[in-house]
Amino acid sequence: MVLELKGVGLQRNGSWILQDIDWTIKSGENWVLLGLNGAGKTALLHMLCGYYFPTKGEVTVLGRRFGKDIMGDELRRQIGIVSSTIQERFYDSDSAYQIVLSGGFASIGLYETPTDAMRDRAKELLKELGCYGYANRSFYTLSQGERQRVMIARALMADPKLLILDEPTNGLDFLAKEQLLSSIEQISQSKGNPTIIYVTHHVDEILPSFQKTLLLKEGRVFKANKTSEILTEQVLMNFFGVEVSLNWLHERPTLLKK
Numbered sequence: 001m002v003l004e005l006k007g008v009g010l011q012r013n014g015s016w017i018l019q020d021i022d023w024t025i026k027s028g029e030n031w032v033l034l035g036l037n038g039a040g041k042t043a044l045l046h047m048l049c050g051y052y053f054p055t056k057g058e059v060t061v062l063g064r065r066f067g068k069d070i071m072g073d074e075l076r077r078q079i080g081i082v083s084s085t086i087q088e089r090f091y092d093s094d095s096a097y098q099i100v101l102s103g104g105f106a107s108i109g110l111y112e113t114p115t116d117a118m119r120d121r122a123k124e125l126l127k128e129l130g131c132y133g134y135a136n137r138s139f140y141t142l143s144q145g146e147r148q149r150v151m152i153a154r155a156l157m158a159d160p161k162l163l164i165l166d167e168p169t170n171g172l173d174f175l176a177k178e179q180l181l182s183s184i185e186q187i188s189q190s191k192g193n194p195t196i197i198y199v200t201h202h203v204d205e206i207l208p209s210f211q212k213t214l215l216l217k218e219g220r221v222f223k224a225n226k227t228s229e230i231l232t233e234q235v236l237m238n239f240f241g242v243e244v245s246l247n248w249l250h251e252r253p254t255l256l257k258k
């Protein structure tokens with residue numbers, strides 16, 4: 001089991017942000033976490049990464065029950081996360097290569113000496129993600145699309161069992177977005193691939209390899225099931241509360257409001 005949430009609730013400043021969350025992710029599954037603004041996606045992710053402690057219920061990630069076991073560096077290394085809230089903490093002057101290398105230590109910045117194997121792996125990931133050409137450039141000189149690729153390479157550096165991608169296409173143009181999605185599709189099909197949780201507001205980013213989808217609405221699970229059963233006009237109409245038209249092209253969905 002990669003993840004198990006049972007009856008999870010989260011209260012902040014007196015209000016319930018998450019309630020009655022039950023969610024199980026088995027090894028080999030890739031999930032989409034879909035919700036509108038304010039649904040509680042970020043709060044839920046913070047909980048999975050051990051930044052928030054549940055007010056109610058149980059959270060078990062990669063066999064460790066939070067609260068009972070301490071979220072140590074070892075577990076943190078097994079969870080790769082790409083999120084703008086983390087990206088902001090990077091040292092702008094670090095090169096793309098240094099940032100990817102630091103992923104091997106689950107640290108922000110490089111404080112330990114990387115091994116030759118780590119250096120080789122970092123270069124390999126930079127190539128796989130198409131970032132090799134700007135490996136020595138400072139992070140602040142990179143475009144948003146280039147930064148996201150570097151961040152994904154960094155997250156993969158420790159060979160995580162779980163890869164969380166939190167709205168990775170934010171701020172990307174159409175082409176950069178499609179190129180990034182195709183890299184993510186490749187990662188999901190690679191040998192020894194991590195379990196992916198892909199967080200988004202956008203139905204059209206749901207890739208064929210994301211077999212399962214959780215719809216989060218107002219802090220609760222609206223529905224969690226096979227993506228093929230979630231992506232129907234009826235379910236999405238109930239979820240968004242408006243009439244929608246769902247269309248498919250090359251195994252990719254598009255959604256319009258009627």
Ligand SMILES: Nc1ncnc2c1ncn2[C@@H]1O[C@H](COP(=O)(O)OP(=O)(O)OP(=O)(O)O)[C@@H](O)[C@H]1O
Nearest residue numbers: 012013017035036037038039040041042043044201
């Ligand atoms: N510390 C806090 N105190 C009170 N309310 C909070 C706190 N943190 C988040 N919230 C509220 O909880 C709700 C869920 O927020 P969250 O950021 O998790 O949503 P989200 O689904 O990630 O939204 P978005 O897609 O806009 O990023 C929001 O209504 C938000 O205002």
